[in-house]
Amino acid sequence: MKTESTLEKILASGQLAVTSECGPPRGALPSKVQEKAEMLRGCVDAVNVTDNQTAMVRMSSLAACILIKQMGLNPLLQMVTRDRNRLAMQSDIIGAYSHGINTMLCLSGDHPHFGDHPGAAAVHDIDSIQAVEMVKKMRDEGLFQGGQKIDGPPKMFIGAAANPFADPFELRVARLAKKVKAGVDFIQTQCIYNVDKFEKWMEGVRERGLHEKVYILAGITPMKSAGMAKYMKNKVPGMDVPDDVVKRISGVPKENQAEEGIKMCLETIDRLKNVKGVAGFHIMAIEWEHKVPEIVERAGFLPRPSF
Amino acid sequence: MITAERKPMEDLIKFVSPYRRILLVGCNECVTVCSAGGRKEVALLSSALQMHFMKEGKPFEIKEMTLERQCDPEYVEELVPYIDQVDAVLSMSCGCGVQEIARRFKEKPVLPAVNTKFMGASERQGVWAERCVGCGDCGLARTAGICPIARCSKQLLNGPCGGSTRGKCEVDPDIDCAWQLIWDRLKALGMTDKYEENLPAKDWRPARGAGPRKIVREDLAS
Structure with a gap:
């Protein structure tokens, strides 16, 4: 075991892991974090805490992680390379670990162009793959990125994202291989609606044996409505929503669309459970956190293992 | 090359309004190639400014010059005979040329007429795109x-x-x-x-x- 991370323990035990996420509030109210996280108690193994998601200012991921940790849950610190240079990232990583946060996700982050501060400079001192290398060096060699020794290295279980649906598709397996080479421990994927394409990507992953080097958590986001399906299809960069998904949810009366969305996501989970190399699920119920316990239960993932 | 785009006319009018005599200086290098601040653009801007102030009935004199390279002290020196006859310099070169004039003529206001954009290449007639950040x-x-x-x-x-x-x-x-x-x-x-x-x-x-x-x-x- 590389770390004390509960997520690592569950994945290492061979059981399907379940993670979900909590987007911090646009203000300083701790109760907003606590209410969202409370909904996830007992039904997930780690709670991703987003880092200024969609390039909008929110309570810092680190602060919200600490609040969640204090509740006895397992926060997962998301960190984007957009807002911080390598100094700031490393100081937050050791700061997080000093609070017992031992699981993190390295991302490049949405471009400021999409957020509410479009005039902000994007930092991108390092990229997400270099961030993985940096956190691994901090953990395994006890060295800062600059080469100096760390007095009390942070032992982080290191995650990254993968989008099997972005272009060019033919190098999406190779990009995962780069992250594996950098030393990533687990992957949370983009939301999966095009299951055929995801399975094709997994085939490529298995051909290269990457599934034996990294735990892959399949990203699942239930559709709340036909409107959301259309929005995700047309407006969200890098999202692949096939026509039949939009058609199916649009085909039921408005009042039943939410239930149809949940059913669809459960069917996806059921199908992916049997895909070799899928080590768990990352359920991103965007502003719909209260549905996560129901999804996890209906998917047959309860009770969660304890370590 | 270094690419640039001329600033909006209203900004330039605001810049030169406090002055009566202006030296408008173009550059024969990059800004000529990207049609932002060469001899032709100097002539166009000069006419536009003269027309504006004539309409306003404000006395205004402008002298046009285009240097071989505004970022080179040797060529900036060519401004010496004229500099005392003007109240300010309006430069149509990239930021390098503007600063070279500021360095040479310490007591003369110098104003930028273009926004320096990036190091790029021409993709087709009239289109330039960024290629290098000079890392x-x-x-x-x-x-x-x-x-x-x-x-x-x-x-x-x-x-x-x-x-x-x-x-x-x-x-x-x-x-x-x-x-x-x-x-x-x-x-x-x-x-x-x-x-x-x-x-x-x-x-x-x-x-x-x-x-x-x-x-x-x-x-x-x-």
Whole structure:
């Protein structure tokens, strides 16, 4: 075991892991974090805490992680390379670990162009793959990125994202291989609606044996409505929503669309459970956190293992 | 080359309004090529300013000059005979030329008439695109001759990000995804193996990380 991370323990035990996420509030109210996280108690193994998601200012991921940790849950610190240079990232990583946060996700982050501060400079001192290398060096060699020794290295279980649906598709397996080479421990994927394409990507992953080097958590986001399906299809960069998904949810009366969305996501989970190399699920119920316990239960993932 | 675009007319009018006699100086190098501040643009701007102030009934005199290179002291020296006859200089060169005039004529206000944009190339008639950020440590040998620092919106050295769609950048469908271009070139060159070499975190000191930069060539320096 590389770390004390509960997520690592569950994945290492061979059981399907379940993670979900909590987007911090646009203000300083701790109760907003606590209410969202409370909904996830007992039904997930780690709670991703987003880092200024969609390039909008929110309570810092680190602060919200600490609040969640204090509740006895397992926060997962998301960190984007957009807002911080390598100094700031490393100081937050050791700061997080000093609070017992031992699981993190390295991302490049949405471009400021999409957020509410479009005039902000994007930092991108390092990229997400270099961030993985940096956190691994901090953990395994006890060295800062600059080469100096760390007095009390942070032992982080290191995650990254993968989008099997972005272009060019033919190098999406190779990009995962780069992250594996950098030393990533687990992957949370983009939301999966095009299951055929995801399975094709997994085939490529298995051909290269990457599934034996990294735990892959399949990203699942239930559709709340036909409107959301259309929005995700047309407006969200890098999202692949096939026509039949939009058609199916649009085909039921408005009042039943939410239930149809949940059913669809459960069917996806059921199908992916049997895909070799899928080590768990990352359920991103965007502003719909209260549905996560129901999804996890209906998917047959309860009770969660304890370590 | 260095590309530039002329500032809006209202900004330029505001700049020169406090003065009666203006020296309008163009440059025969990059800003001529990108049609922002060469002899032709100097003549056009000069006429436009004269017309504006004539309409306002305000006394206004403008002298036009276009130097071979405004970023070179040797050519800036050509302004000496005229500088005392004007109240301010309006420069149509890139920021380098504006600053060279400011350095040479310490007591003369100098105003920029263009916005200096980027180092780029002409994609077709009338279109220029960014190619280089002058990072001081060229990595084009590692990325198939296409610079991800200048051309990827997130300057990813290990791209593409998850927002690359049909060869375009998520930020703007008019921007080519630099990593799609790199991948296509690697394929054409039979060098796709190179893609999986992780490029290390960049040392930004040769860029601007160690403050403003200078080149000293001992063999040439006087």
